[in-house]
Amino acid sequence: MRPSPRAISLTVLSLAIVLITTWLIWIAWDATASDPMTTLAPLSDNADAVQGLYNFVTILAGIVMVGVLTLTLAFAVIFRERAGHEPQQIHGNSRLEVLWTLIPVAIVIAIALPSFSVIIDTTGDAPDDALEVVATGNQWWFEFEYPGLDVTTANELHLPVDRAVNVELRSEDVIHSFWVPQLSGKVDMVPGHENRLWFTPHETGMFLGQCAEFCGTSHANMRFRVFVHAPEDFDAWVASQAADAEPAQGDLALAGEKIATTLCAACHTIRGTNAVGQIGPDLTHIASRTTLASGMFENNSENMAAWLANPPGEKPGSIMPNLNLNAEQIEQLVAYLQDLK
């Protein structure tokens, strides 16, 4: 059955419409690669492998989509009812049906096989000389410990470039998920389980991460940052983090230290003082961090004061309660804490 010129031109027209639409979509799709938390700018081996597979799958998906949409549109237009045209009462076509069973099978095998390969790579063990980090999810912040280096911090993960890092994933309470799109696919932090992921970042820079498993009221506010350094910068960071807290200097800070080591000690640790609380983030080097409240606010005195005045007001559901501090206490605490570099 040879298609009529009319059918051919309508099919070509449909293809053109679909292709133009696809091209517009492609522009927007691709533009996401320049967004700060994009999943399309891989900067580690793990993310590279995922991206390679994604590109392949997307191209296949695009081809199928263009094909189906073009033909559907074309048929809808070509076969509109016309006077005197009686449609042929066909019930099927075995050859075609076998063909369009086998082709999808081939396509899904084509997607599945490389997927298996990447699965095996990314779920395999990290290299023996990988840096060990333990990431623990809490409602609603991240704790990062470096067992081999005696460093404990929160909401900021610092890594050396071009060295594998093996991140052990834990949770203190509910299921969270560790996700830094540019550096790795996500893996969940399940209480009672020992999940892990590993990757080797190959660019320095600051990368955004966020919890990606709904974990309660402030799930939206559970964010973190990853800093990838040149090796010597990383060593310097480790050295300063492993040190004890700076002793307070000046009246304001001294008064603040007093509050911190009595009141705050119930939940927080400030190494070198008698504050050894285990509930909230480690504050030993709080001033060295770029954000407060797990990525919610820039770390500066103003924001810190606002936080201390009413934590649940700043972060809904915050486990840290409103301690009813007066303005003077807040000023003292801020003075102290902002010195803990």
Added chain:
Amino acid sequence: MEATEAAHGEHHTSLGVDNRMLLMWIFLASECLFFGSLISTYLIYKGESLVRPLPDDVFDIPLTSLSTFVLLVSSFTMVLAVYAAHHNFPKMMKLSLLSTILLGLVFLGFQVYEFRLFGSEGLNLSTNQFGASFFVLTGFHGVHVGVGVLYLGSMLIGSMRRNGLGPSGGLYMEIAGLYWHFVDIVWIVIFTVIYLIP
């Protein structure tokens, strides 16, 4: 299909099986998944309890074998009841039905005794995963036996009316028998998988 219907009990059906019988069969398929999920939970948590008592500490196999035997006998009396219903032996049917009910109650009695015995040995819902999964599984099985007892009790009461269970009595008894046998089979599985297999 006729425009007039005779006895409402026996409609023509495409598969030749009565609608209500087919309903019970398919319902039991769903019950398989229900008990399957409970048994799976038990097996998943087998060996995962953090504290005692563990199965070996509390199971009394001779006792449970006895209650299992009681339930098996009740299936036999149920077979007799169905036979009697089909062949129109009303006295035998009522007696067999009553026996089935009593044996079912005895089984339930054993279950209550066993639960209390385990409780006194320190095993309850909150003790460990064994306690939680064991009591929920056997508890729901017991509920199914209880519902079965009520079901058969209603059949017995119905059979004591003037018309008995009516012309479809054989069918109704057979459907009830299906349910009762199913509950028994589930118990055999539970007894084997939970009690007997180490």
Added chain:
Amino acid sequence: MATATGTLPQVQEETTIWTWLTTVDHKKIGTMYGISGFAFFLLAGLEALIIRTQLAVPNGAVVDADRYNQLFTMHALTMIFLGIMPLGAAFFNYFLPLMIGARDVAFPRLNALSYWVFLGGALLLTSSFIFGGAPDGGWFAYAPLSDEEFSPGAGLDFYAIGLLILGTSSLMASLNFAVTVFNMRAPGMSMMRLPVFIWMMLVVNFLLILSLPVITVALVQLVFDRNFTTNFFTPAEGGDPILWQHLFWVFAHPEVYVLILPSMGIVSEVLPVFSRKPLFGYAAIVFAGVAIGVLGFAVWSHHMFTTGLGTVPQIVFTASTMAIAVPTGIKIFNWMGTLYGGSIHFNTAMYFAVSFIALFTIGGISGVMHASPPVDSQQQDTYFIVAHIHYVLFGGAIVGIFSGLYYWFPKMTGRFLDERLGKIHFWLMFIGMNITFFPMHFLGLSGMPRRIYTYDADLGWETWNMVATIGSYMLALGIIVFLVNFFWTMRKEPTATDNPWDAPTLEWATSSPPPEHDFDVIPEVRDRDPLWYDRDHGIEKVEPPSEMHIHLPPPSYFPLLIGLGVLLLGVGVLSHLALTALGVVIVIYSIWGWALEPTE
């Protein structure tokens, strides 16, 4: 009133509230499911509009975090369990007997009971908003967040009890429909002559029969964990949160096929009628549907790819998930083959049916993308998944339902929905839907996670969020146009003949709307497309005899009473156990009455 005599069975019955409360007629029950389902669909849509308004700008202040988390949880629960499933049930109820040439379903009172229990469960779940807060743990309620330690309010208890009640309703309906399909087909209606809609419905019913028990166990375990000191999902005491996920998804994955298969069935009915040629590849479409049902039980862990399953499980579930794409693709190609060579009449029903093919394809393809675990590791829990879900559920299920509504409206009411308003509705909905959900692909790729009540300004997410919100308002406008069309049409006089569309299936062999007894004479079926066969072979419709004795099952108030008892049971569990006891008494009394009441 149980008999109808004479040759003119078209009697306009006087119906009262009591008629509806005690009806066992599948058409009335289907109508009630339809109206309730649509009302809850609108409610869930409202919840969605609030969500979209909150997300239109960064750091939005329309609702607070707690309220937002309740909204997205209830949006999903309401759409799935109180919207799409009842709308599917509405069509199953109305058309199953008609399409197989029966006069009602196998168990008419059980049918009514399914509806009343559904309504009770739906009201219970929805009432949670005013009784201490709606559930806020997501519709998937992952442990340990769902435990009473982290969700201390009543919300998750409403969730568990509500879903247990709704599950019971669905199970009863599924058992009823399955027996009906197997046992009550008209002479000559073999299984391979069943309309595709009926086949899809049969698969749906088996999916529910086999998956509902699993979620029942999970919910029971959740109730026990929250209220009776067990620790099924508490890690500290040896429990495993992943067990909840397995049990949940073994149910919830088949559930998504429950949501889409009815619409696939509807589209399989509509496309041939308005292409004026038979469905292409009937057998393949049927077998593909069955294959989707069976395979649907083998893919559940693809929802858990990021939970640390391990290498082998990931590989196995990738394979099964990829496999299920094949029968889905087959159906799409067969629908396209139905259009090919046709003489297509583009009324509103057909617009929706054809757009279903396109929109569902888009949703299916994004699904195949994250069927690959490494790709999923970036897309999981982002708006990319939200885009996928809404393309298959809105562009698929909802669009299919509207196609069925416009197609079957004359059969159910005798009136035609206005075509001009229908097309306006279609275009607003089609364009609005794409504007709302397509940008969500971009948002997901751009790193925006799901289930967040707000987001920061400088992440590149503002533009598409605003666009999506505008699209959602356009969608809503389309629905309003539909409502206007509906109410305006219902005020017109019925004009429809038996078979205004010249359709092939048996529901068009009786009046529009059908008489209470459906068919004057049970039809004899000679072909898969019975009415087209009879038309092409000059076979006349059999005239009813001058005296007919059709007995219909009499109405009963026991289904309503049991429904009330079950509702009290649930309410009592959440408040005072005395109510539960009362509920149990009512249920037992009603079962007794039901068993003894005459059915002649």
